[in-house]
Amino acid sequence: MSACVEKVLIIGGGFSGMSAAIELxxxxxxxxxxxxxxxxxxxxxxxxxGGATIRAxxxxxxxxxxxxxxxxxxxxxxxxxxxQHLAFIPASKVPGNDEPCEGAIMRPVLAKILAAKTRECDxxxxxxxxxxxxxxQGDSVEVTFTDGTSDTYDLVIGADGLFSSVRxxxxxxxxxxxxxxxxxxxxxxxxxxxxxxxxxxxGPHIKVGVNPMSADEMYMFVTENRETNEFLDPATxxxxxxxxxxxxxxxxxxxxxxxxxxNSLIHYRPLEGMLMREPWYKNRVLLIGDxxxxxxxxxxxxxxxxxxxAIVIADELAKHTSLKDALEAFQARRFERCRMVVENSGxxxxxxxxxxxxxxxMGIMRESSIALGQPI
Numbered sequence: 001m002s003a004c005v006e007k008v009l010i011i012g013g014g015f016s017g018m019s020a021a022i023e024l025x026x027x028x029x030x031x032x033x034x035x036x037x038x039x040x041x042x043x044x045x046x047x048x049x050g051g052a053t054i055r056a057x058x059x060x061x062x063x064x065x066x067x068x069x070x071x072x073x074x075x076x077x078x079x080x081x082x083x084q085h086l087a088f089i090p091a092s093k094v095p096g097n098d099e100p101c102e103g104a105i106m107r108p109v110l111a112k113i114l115a116a117k118t119r120e121c122d123x124x125x126x127x128x129x130x131x132x133x134x135x136x137q138g139d140s141v142e143v144t145f146t147d148g149t150s151d152t153y154d155l156v157i158g159a160d161g162l163f164s165s166v167r168x169x170x171x172x173x174x175x176x177x178x179x180x181x182x183x184x185x186x187x188x189x190x191x192x193x194x195x196x197x198x199x200x201x202x203g204p205h206i207k208v209g210v211n212p213m214s215a216d217e218m219y220m221f222v223t224e225n226r227e228t229n230e231f232l233d234p235a236t237x238x239x240x241x242x243x244x245x246x247x248x249x250x251x252x253x254x255x256x257x258x259x260x261x262x263n264s265l266i267h268y269r270p271l272e273g274m275l276m277r278e279p280w281y282k283n284r285v286l287l288i289g290d291x292x293x294x295x296x297x298x299x300x301x302x303x304x305x306x307x308x309x310a311i312v313i314a315d316e317l318a319k320h321t322s323l324k325d326a327l328e329a330f331q332a333r334r335f336e337r338c339r340m341v342v343e344n345s346g347x348x349x350x351x352x353x354x355x356x357x358x359x360x361x362m363g364i365m366r367e368s369s370i371a372l373g374q375p376i
Contacts, residue, residue: 004325075090
């Protein structure tokens with residue numbers, strides 16, 4: 001059966017957009033991808049990779065590249081601020097994976113892997129431009145671009161992130177992202193041999209963690225409660241991050257604090273989230289990824305569910321003769337799963353902010369990990 005569309009435009013060259021381009025191209029669909037950043041950059045430190053994401057990497061055909069440049073482990077070790085070991089949460093078994101495992105990789109490295117795969121799939125990538133106007137004509141979509149060109153498509157996919165311009169254009173009444181009262185610090189450190197799994201120390205209001213992401217590097221993440229979303233001077237980052245670790249008596253946390261310096265690529269991001277109500281499409285324009293379900297990082301699954309969106313829409317477009325039927329099927333497969341991730345991740349943030357029940361926190365992490373292991 002041939003796909004119900006022949007030519008698709010993807011707006012946004014992030015993880016979701018690139019994944020959609022790869023999967024659609026595999027189905028024999030012609031794909032144009034426009035990315036406003038002429039250098040196609042992805043900033044940031046490490047990104048945690050769960051078992052469901054590894055399954056998605058296998059579908060995309062980038063798993064071997066991930067193994068070559070990233071790292072895998074068997075689960076999560078949780079400690080008290082003093083260092084006392086509280087629990088080990090093993091990686092959930094995910095159908096499609098030979099054995100349970102999770103991992104991490106540098107965010108820019110993963111972006112380069114996906115970009116190379118996108119070009120390998122003969123996607124027409126156009127950098128340094130975006131759309132000027134989207135004119136949905138019912139049987140097609142006419143798009144004009146910021147470089148003065150125009151073209152016609154069977155479907156337009158908006159994958160332009162948390163502050164999506166496509167969302168504002170097509171769904172002007174949709175609520176945007178909201179600050180949750182917490183920020184996350186990230187830093188890159190040399191890998192310590194005693195850190196084998198993702199390892200966390202959970203305090204009353206601050207959580208510290210490290211995750212191996214290659215043979216030589218690991219990344220640190222620290223969540224901090226902040227009532228307001230305010231600018232922080234990067235010149236103060238090292239001192240601020242060290243100060244957050246001062247109340248953790250665990251010897252390993254203090255060792256990590258001593259490793260921080262101006263070369264640690266320290267980054268701070270205020271956390272925002274959103275879940276757009278259904279539907280995520282209007283006529284021949286569909287939104288995927290952070291444009292509709294931006295989640296906090298507490299379940300390490302934001303990139304995962306965006307990549308899954310890409311896999312599912314390609315699958316449904318190939319299975320249906322009607323675009324409307326394909327979009328309805330996509331929505332039915334994606335909303336509840338993405339809602340679970342956004343809401344459970346948000347609940348974890350609330351527990352951390354309020355100093356709530358740590359057993360509830362660990363229970364949500366276990367239940368969510370199992371749910372993410374289910375087929376998409």
